[in-house]
Amino acid sequence: MEDDPLETVRRTAQLARLEISQEEADRLAPQFARILEAFRSLESLPDSALGPGSPRETALSAPRADEPRPPLGAEEVLRPAPERVEDYFSVPKTLPTPGTEPGSPGR
Amino acid sequence: MKETSRPDATELGAQLRSGERSVVETVQACLAAIDSRDGELRAFAHLERERALARAASLDESRRSGAPLGPLFGVPVALKSNLCWEGAVTDCGSRILAGYRAPYTATCVQRLLDAGAVPLGTTHMDEFAMGSSGENSAYACSKNPWDPTRTAGGSSSGSAVAVAAGFVPLALGSDTGGSVRQPASHTGTVGFKPTYGRVSRYGLVAFGSSLDQVSPLASSVRDIELTLEVLAGPDPLDATSSPGRFERERDFSLEGVRIGRPREYFPEDLDGEIRARIESGLQGLVELGAEIVELSLPHTEVAIPTYYVVATAEASSNLARFDGVRYGQRTPGDGSLVGMYRATRQAGFGDEVKRRILLGTYVLSSGYYDAWYGRASKVRELLRRDFDRAFEEVDLVCGPTSASAAFPLGEKADDPVSMYLSDLLTVPASLAGLPAVSLPAGLVNGGGSALPVGLQLTGPRGEDARVLAAARLLEESLPLPGSPPHGEVRP
Numbered sequence: 299m300e301d302d303p304l305e306t307v308r309r310t311a312q313l314a315r316l317e318i319s320q321e322e323a324d325r326l327a328p329q330f331a332r333i334l335e336a337f338r339s340l341e342s343l344p345d346s347a348l349g350p351g352s353p354r355e356t357a358l359s360a361p362r363a364d365e366p367r368p369p370l371g372a373e374e375v376l377r378p379a380p381e382r383v384e385d386y387f388s389v390p391k392t393l394p395t396p397g398t399e400p401g402s403p404g405r
Numbered sequence: 406m407k408e409t410s411r412p413d414a415t416e417l418g419a420q421l422r423s424g425e426r427s428v429v430e431t432v433q434a435c436l437a438a439i440d441s442r443d444g445e446l447r448a449f450a451h452l453e454r455e456r457a458l459a460r461a462a463s464l465d466e467s468r469r470s471g472a473p474l475g476p477l478f479g480v481p482v483a484l485k486s487n488l489c490w491e492g493a494v495t496d497c498g499s500r501i502l503a504g505y506r507a508p509y510t511a512t513c514v515q516r517l518l519d520a521g522a523v524p525l526g527t528t529h530m531d532e533f534a535m536g537s538s539g540e541n542s543a544y545a546c547s548k549n550p551w552d553p554t555r556t557a558g559g560s561s562s563g564s565a566v567a568v569a570a571g572f573v574p575l576a577l578g579s580d581t582g583g584s585v586r587q588p589a590s591h592t593g594t595v596g597f598k599p600t601y602g603r604v605s606r607y608g609l610v611a612f613g614s615s616l617d618q619v620s621p622l623a624s625s626v627r628d629i630e631l632t633l634e635v636l637a638g639p640d641p642l643d644a645t646s647s648p649g650r651f652e653r654e655r656d657f658s659l660e661g662v663r664i665g666r667p668r669e670y671f672p673e674d675l676d677g678e679i680r681a682r683i684e685s686g687l688q689g690l691v692e693l694g695a696e697i698v699e700l701s702l703p704h705t706e707v708a709i710p711t712y713y714v715v716a717t718a719e720a721s722s723n724l725a726r727f728d729g730v731r732y733g734q735r736t737p738g739d740g741s742l743v744g745m746y747r748a749t750r751q752a753g754f755g756d757e758v759k760r761r762i763l764l765g766t767y768v769l770s771s772g773y774y775d776a777w778y779g780r781a782s783k784v785r786e787l788l789r790r791d792f793d794r795a796f797e798e799v800d801l802v803c804g805p806t807s808a809s810a811a812f813p814l815g816e817k818a819d820d821p822v823s824m825y826l827s828d829l830l831t832v833p834a835s836l837a838g839l840p841a842v843s844l845p846a847g848l849v850n851g852g853g854s855a856l857p858v859g860l861q862l863t864g865p866r867g868e869d870a871r872v873l874a875a876a877r878l879l880e881e882s883l884p885l886p887g888s889p890p891h892g893e894v895r896p
Contacts (some may be wrong), residue, residue: 337777341706341780365641378505378732379732400886
């Protein structure tokens, strides 16, 4: 972990697309450092004791037939959306266009 | 199955199929018990009262008409609120999914419905199944019916309380690192995590995809077997579901069965009363013909960091989908797309979920991946090999489900490391994908309250039937936990 836990929390929150208030960062940083410190026991095992680490198949699974099936209807899928425009999910514009404000609903 | 004051699902189902009691009156009695006690205990998050009564009336009618009746005909059930049931609130205990109604039904729920069960509603849980006490719900914390000042365990807290309090004989939860076995231990119920892949995960809101398993809670082992016969089997909608069905071993005997007693599961500082209850359970196995074999699972001590690195990495990826676009709540933020994502997640997630997303993002991030996630994946393989070697010597492994009985609410709420450590004895089977059951092993004294503790039996991958058959035989010789003082006796 980097020397400054506060900076680590801020940088990681940026990666995770989490807005973190100063108060939250101040609270989370020491917890985060303590959790990672407690997990240092993973380092106690010598490299020579570790295998390749490729995930072994834990399920008793088998391939299925690749058969088409009817999907959920558009209305069912769109019903829980916080915002929609006709048959589309609506999100803020990512690119400004002349005459509109960034952040106005787009498709 | 021993005689108790409460009919289990097996007995209740027989009464319902014979017409000795109607489904409507049974569902009404359950709803009355919930109305009477759940204001304090907070098992149910969302009751589907009218829907349950309508279904009950329809089932009564189908019995009168002579239609074939399913193995769970008329049995009231509770569903953890991370299991999709079309039209019901599936909010995962999170603000970000406030009011979200599932547009489809999970395979496990559909199979319960096809078997004739009657879901009454969805239950409280730690947000996105992240917690060991139920305290991380955005809505309400379920209380332990043995002592409402104590946690019911987690994350399937509401489902465990619904069974322990006598509201329903059967509930579904999900177990990622012990989220059904640990609350079962704390509430005097039976909780079973099947082999990874045994039950379809389609419609279970994902937390740690290589670990999650839909898992039942009940008041008897035979009810778990009955439920697994309904739930297990391949599902084309879950590529990790296993092809075989589950069939209980009715003629199983413990004669000559070798039971491993891992020394790491009985540390020197293990509570004396818990040790005594588990040793009594081991003695019960011996009296039934089993042989106890001391053994070692040497990597148990690194199971917690391994689990929390792997599970949070998977969670950080799975929870990326909650961004305010397709479902749930949206917070506009600064008006930009990324600003909306960030503000939505800030407003929608609670502290523990944020902690785990941060931890998972960190261990997967450039420069840290090899040291954390890569290393934990390799250590996970060592934990699996521990069990492989153990099962060359023994048939099953036995120990406590949890090193403590139910702890007071708030005791660990501000100490995440302490809370994580409470999963020490359940995460090894999760990491190895093994079947494991927790069954009540008796009561201990906890601050003046009688509190149940659980005994855990773990078996080799795919040997779910053997684990449950052994548990069923042992159940007969263990002291009954009885009814909790703050529950209801099912009519």
